[in-house]
Amino acid sequence: MKTNYLLPYRFKRVGTxxxxxxxxxxxxxxxxxxxxxxxxxxxxxxxxxGLSQYKWFGIVSNCIYDExxxxxxxxxxxxxxxxxxxxxxxxxxxxxxxxxxWSIWVSSFIFLFGIxxxxxxxxxxxxxxxxxxxxxxxxxxxxxxxxRLRTR
Amino acid sequence: xxxxxxxxxxxxxxxxxxxxxxVGVSRQTINSTExxxxxxxxxxxxxxxxxxxxxxxxxxxxxxxx
Numbered sequence: 001m002k003t004n005y006l007l008p009y010r011f012k013r014v015g016t017x018x019x020x021x022x023x024x025x026x027x028x029x030x031x032x033x034x035x036x037x038x039x040x041x042x043x044x045x046x047x048x049x050g051l052s053q054y055k056w057f058g059i060v061s062n063c064i065y066d067e068x069x070x071x072x073x074x075x076x077x078x079x080x081x082x083x084x085x086x087x088x089x090x091x092x093x094x095x096x097x098x099x100x101x102w103s104i105w106v107s108s109f110i111f112l113f114g115i116x117x118x119x120x121x122x123x124x125x126x127x128x129x130x131x132x133x134x135x136x137x138x139x140x141x142x143x144x145x146x147x148r149l150r151t152r
Numbered sequence: 153x154x155x156x157x158x159x160x161x162x163x164x165x166x167x168x169x170x171x172x173x174x175v176g177v178s179r180q181t182i183n184s185t186e187x188x189x190x191x192x193x194x195x196x197x198x199x200x201x202x203x204x205x206x207x208x209x210x211x212x213x214x215x216x217x218x
Contacts, residue, residue: 089177091190149180 004093007083015079022072029065038063070128077135085146095145103138155212157186160204175199 028035045060085092110133114126161171168182175182175196184190185200192200194208201208 087178089181090193090196091177091181091184094190149184152180152183 004084004088005082006088007079009084009086009088011079011083015076015081015083018072018076019080022069022076026066026069026073029069036065039065073129073132074135077132077139080139081135081142092146095149096142099138099142099145102141103134106137106141107134153191153212153218154188154215155185157182157200157211160206160211164204171200171203174203 040061041064042059043062043064045058047054047056048058048060049055107130111130114123114130118126157171161168168186169179172179172182176199177196181190181192181196185192185196197208197212201211204211
């Protein structure tokens with residue numbers, strides 16, 4: 001068999017549970033102040049803001065909750081997007097490819113919309129989750145197509 | 153691409169699920185193939201033909217639009 005770059009089926013469920021947990025964590029962090037005590041950790045940085053210009057290779061003091069939340073959301077989406085179905089076959093692989101193409105189209109249009117209509121700090125926040133958005137749109141589209149197939 | 157899987161199945165009196173299990177795909181794949189919504193790979197087409205004891209071209213045939 002050819003390599004299909006997919007994780008075993010159980011990662012789908014693990015990813016779904018993780019996704020819910022980390023999204024809740026992210027919402028708590030960003031919409032409710034002081035839910036968690038601030039913990040500053042010294043972390044190695046490839047590039048960081050030196051205010052007037054970018055600085056390369058340094059150590060910065062950073063509260064790592066948002067890194068944890070964003071890593072968790074990304075990993076859980078990858079688990080959901082790239083795990084096998086219970087019974088994997090060539091048509092499912094075909095549906096997966098179609099859904100990926102669909103997701104790239106839709107998220108590109110959303111990105112384009114953002115480039116044109118969203119400005120300043122809001123644009124930075126908008127770009128935070130663009131990649132996650134593409135994965136999420138793919139997951140929704142693929143599972144919708146699979147649902148339609150099963151109920152046909 | 154046209155196919156007569158449904159007819160062959162009727163002759164052998166087997167369900168979509170039985171054919172699917174025999175060739176190692178999901179029932180939905182057989183269903184979609186029968187109704188022409190999905191065109192199977194050469195490998196799957198050959199497996200299906202072999203299961204019915206026929207050649208691929210006895211089961212599958214090209215259409216004008218192909």
